[in-house]
Amino acid sequence: MDKLVSSWYKDQSLPESYIFPPHERPGKLLVPRCNTVPVIDLGDTRTNLVHQILKASQEFGLFQVVNHGVPPNIMSETMSVFHKFFELPAEDKASLTVHTNDPKRCKLVTSTLDYDREKIHLWRDVLRHPCHPDCIEFWPQKPLRYREVVAACSIEAKKLGLQILELLCEGVGIEHGYFEHELTEDLLLGANHYPPCPDPSLTIGIPKHFDPDILTILLQEHISGLQVLKDGEWIGVKPIPNAFVVNIGYILQVISNNKLKGAEHRVVTNSSDHRISVVFCMNPAGDSNIEPAKSVVTATNPPLCRGFQFKEFMDNFYSMDGDADLALQPFKL
Ligand code: OGA
Ligand code: NI
16 A cells, blocks of 8 residues: 555645546536535424435435534534544554455555555545444544544434435335344444645546445535536535535445435545545445345336345445446346
8 A cells, every 4th residue: 555645745746646537537617516415404394304305315316414413513523533533643543554354444545445456546545444333442542532532423423324214215115114224234434534636627536436335424524525416417515514415325226226316426626625524334234135125116116136245246346446337237137
């Protein structure tokens, strides 16, 4: 693995190995911050919520939630812990950057896990780890309150995710509690750090992708960067104080038999500010069976794929360089 981008980005021009091909570059045209991504007030009546969340998930695959009940201090402390984490001196982070295949351990990498094999690098560093209580002993010990704060936030994120999944179940007609156990057993945290970039028009923080999970709950600050693809156009997801961004994952799209839409999204960089985002990915257990829910399959809406184990899909996902559509191909009917 190479050095974290945050350790060398200052006073450098953009290295060749970070320049994306023209059709993948953000280009000079800054995407306007946009108010069209739905913002859902979770304090609304249940009937309205079911309707709004379903509509947003079908049209955008992504929306923001406010009035969600997660205490604002937990959100701000989490962001503050990650700012402190990414500012730690290199020697404090060194033990987390060692290569390990142990899925319980933390991994701090630059670009992607595939740095050595990839042709073009991403302008970001990322810390990943599972949130399960059994894994907390492997979490960073610095900054001091990391474990306490991140544990509290991950509990809230999972609660919020399950609440949203219940509303979606009601909306699409999947039975109550469908996602409660195995299908959301593994909560994974990813903390992205995008340092100021010498040329945001040529490179990218994360290129266009679907999250290969059920649902992603994302925490960001006031710095823009996240964009969602809607009808062939990139739309900026405007940061809103104390909101969470919610992404429909590719696996939820599969389970809903395409009634819900996974959000294709990407992250662009900027030249002046550090941007940090924290994603909580609700993942199925590796051996859980994924298939279109029986209740959404009908004669006129036949299943789009056969059942498969989540880990089979993920093996394909990695070997297909993160292309979810290709990863699903072998299971399609
Ligand atoms: C991701 C992702 C968005 C962001 O980590 O998969 O899409 O705003 N992150 O950092
Ligand atoms: Ni993503």
